[in-house]
Amino acid sequence: MKKVLITGANKSIGLETAKQLLQQGYFVYLGSRDKANGEEAVAQLKAEGLNNVQLLQIDVSNPESVALAATQIKELDVLINNAGILGAWEQAPSTAPLSLIKDVFETNFFGAISVTQSVIDVLKKSVAPRIVNVTSGLGSLTLHSDPAWKFYQVKGAAYGPSKTALNAYTVHLAYEMKDTAFKINAVDPGYTKTDFNHHNGLGSVEAAAAIIVKYATLGQDGPTGKFYSNDIETADQESPW
Template sequence: MKSALVTGANKGIGFEVARILAQQGFFVYLGSRDSSHGLAAVEKLKAEGLTHVLAVQLDVTSQSSVDAAQKIIAGSTEVLDVLVNNAGIGGEFDQSALDTGIDQYQSVFDTNFFGVVRVTQAFIPMMKRSAAPRIVNVSTAMASLSLAADIGNARYPKRYVIYQSSKSALNMYTVQLAYELRDTAFKVNAVCPGWTKTDFTNQQGTSTPEEAGQRIAKYALIGDDGPTAQYFSEEYFPAPANCPW
């Protein structure tokens, strides 16, 4: 049985990705910063008949937590086939390039960028044992430099500089990781789930968590002829007129 780890999997998009992978026959480890929330998510999946799931306490901002999670997962499987780096935060609104303090930058980057690096580096040895390893980093169209550079476009978000910067850094990390793994079976991609109705967006958006989960899971399930070092966004951006940005 193939195995997958999804970070931030106790709710929202991460939970839907975990559900889809479990439905596809994976044993899924649901990473959750809060153990009780992770256990509740697992019970929900088991109630649906998806029994090959396990909650793992995983705070991506803590190296000791990441290392502990790796030991737990390595204790039940030698191979990890899929890693979905989904855990992320937006930071406080409103974010100004001129006025927002460095402590807020550090907080968001610690989850959205450094957290991905921590988790990826911890699980790469297990993934190298897979015949078809897949890494999907959850990104956003808001990280696009070309879209952001159109400073006259009032519909493009300009007040999330920390969040956008962290995801732009994530996109570069995705490409560099794919480059270093280019002569292997790894497929490494970044995917925007779209503007999704979750707690992250205060339940506003044009996509459901189920739709967003499908967009992410698609690239966890690609075949050997699938893409790598790419960024994918299936939903139109800039945001629609009713977007709160």
């Protein structure tokens, strides 16, 4: 049975991703910063008959928490770096507090790197290791430079840039692992209706999770070092960086 770690999986897209992978026969380490919230999510899944799930309490912004969580994982085939925060809505580049920007990067960028590095040696033991870095269209510099882009006016100093940085890390990590069995991609689930955006998104959590699951379960001929998005005109297309 293949095993997957999903960070930030106690709700919304992360929880739905866990559900879909459980339905495909995976064992899920359900990563949650808050233990009680994680236990509630695990109970919800088990109530649906999805029993191959284990809570893994992990705060990706806390190195000690990441290190402790990693000791509990002996086998792993897939890592989905899903945990992320938006930060305060007001993120004007000229005035956003540096503390805000650092907090967002600590989770969205450094947290993903921390988790990746903590389990990379275990992933290397898998015959088909996969890493999905959950990103956003707001991380695309090409789209941000296009006045015709539907989200062109959504600018900020913290969230978008943290995803741009994560995209860059994805490219470099995929290159490092290019001669191995790893498939490593950045995936934007799209502007989804979740509490992350006060349910103002356009897409469903089911569709958002589906694209993540697709790239978490790639075959040996699948792509690596790419950026895929549900937020361009046709869903699940390669996005410009």
